[in-house]
Amino acid sequence: MTKKENILVIGAGLCGSLLALRLGQRGYNVRVIEMRPDLRKVDISAGRSINLAFSDRGIKAMRLVGIQDKVEPLCIPMNGRMIHDKEGNTFMSNYSGRSHEYINSISRGLLTALLMDEAEALENVTIEFNKSCKKVDFESKKATFKDYKTKEEFKVHADMIFGTDGAGSSLRKSYYLERKFLFSFSQNYLTHGYKELTIHPTDNGGYKTYKNALHIWPRGNFMLIALPNLDGSFTVTLFLSYDEGEYNFNNLTNPEIVTKFFRKEFPDALKLMPNLVKDFFENPTAPLGTVKCSPWHYKGNTILMGDAAHAIVPFYGQGMNASFEDVVEFDNFLDNHKGDWEATFKAYEKSRKKDTDAIADLAIDNFFEMRDHVANPIFQEKRKLEMALEQYFPNEYSSKYSLVTFNENIGYHEAMTRGRAQDKAILNMIVDKAIPTAPDMTKEELKDILAKVKAETEEILDEDNLAKTLNH
Ligand SMILES: Cc1cc2nc3c(=O)[nH]c(=O)nc-3n(C[C@H](O)[C@H](O)[C@H](O)COP(=O)(O)OP(=O)(O)OC[C@H]3O[C@@H](n4cnc5c(N)ncnc54)[C@H](O)[C@@H]3O)c2cc1C
16 A cells, blocks of 8 residues: 555544544544544533534435444434414424435534544544644645644644634635735625524423424524424524614613513514523624635645635535535545645535535525525415425425435535526416416326426526526
8 A cells, every 4th residue: 555645634623523534544644633622521512503404415424434323313303494483383394395305403512523533533543632723834734733731832744734624714814814826715794693592401301392393483684593402402593683673683782672572573482491591691692604715725735625615604504514525525536536636636626616606605595585485475385386296206306405405416506506497487487377376286287387397497597508608
């Protein structure tokens, strides 16, 4: 066997831990250095996206490293969205008409810990904690770290450096600040931020509301969501503007106003959260942004992956899944790697970037869909129709949501292009009353609708292609 290179991975989050595991399995010598304490020993999760929606692209990555059986017990299936109106009425909107398609709620801490355990079990992988990367000299392949315990700075040299240090990446910052090559970078914040709250379990450890759903309280300009945890609790997230609307993060400044806001907008949630005020003032409010940049790599020396390369807003539940998919996609390129790292990094980025750009845009679209459209009658009609099409024609129809979430073998870009065209086709046809919308349609009627949706979708895709050709 040829001698394998020494690789430095900056950041042992979800992406970095998986990447270290995979590169370790491939025989590389991997040194991972993480800024925070070891989360397996210290609880550091309070208030920062404690659980996540985990779906097929992420599961595919677990299969790649052979740990899907260990991940499964950490998952709580969520079959659909449970929508809560202001009166506390609920209705369930399934994610798919195919019963085997659902998403999962998973603990960030437990999943990261599992990935770290698996990576560290390899003799060629090490993980160090409490050491923060300050900058990377990407020309000489040296990263400078500060050890939080000794307060000393030290340098690490490696054959290749992977920056998996999240949305505020130190490697990305070095690319940007050094100005040694043409590095494009954009960071766009939403006017909304988020705050995490908790619905605690019942006294005997049960769930206070329905377990197998992603709960949503859509309220037009803001919303509340809740995902279940294994201990019977739910992690609740409030997405709200910083400064617009009657209630916003800037004016929710005392317990009375917060309680009044929840009593008016989320009365059923308030009943489940006697701890609301305490959580509200103890937990941080954090911004939500999209980061895009290019190139991700510098020569064959360094490369960004996961949120460091493409942070997205959380409304499609895909940031972690996309970061895991980065590792799967990169791994495909390693199959043909002949020792030229620059060529491998370049080929990977060329193939991958269109997909991460697509999921970034889809995630913004879903921000509007979740907080607003899910409660809109035309949208609900469309969802019902799509459910029926998926149920009766499971091999012939997949909604945009299904293409993005459950079709791990097509890229996000393709899912977006086809999904958007289908959405447009169905919405146009509903608005024009070109298709019947009676609740109990026969299979024959649905077959007819499917044919019309397909024809209209193809027409829209052709028009889009033509427009693209003319613009070039
Ligand atoms: C509110 C919210 C909800 C979300 N919900 C979902 C969801 O439901 N589904 C989903 O798929 N995704 C979701 N995401 C997105 C998901 O959290 C990210 O996409 C995912 O964490 C990216 O993984 P990463 O490893 O690239 O980055 P991170 O998870 O941010 O990990 C980066 C790691 O690098 C370390 N680090 C940072 N700087 C340095 C440094 N200078 N030196 C050394 N180490 C450093 C950090 O401590 C951290 O451990 C959500 C995000 C948010 C904010």
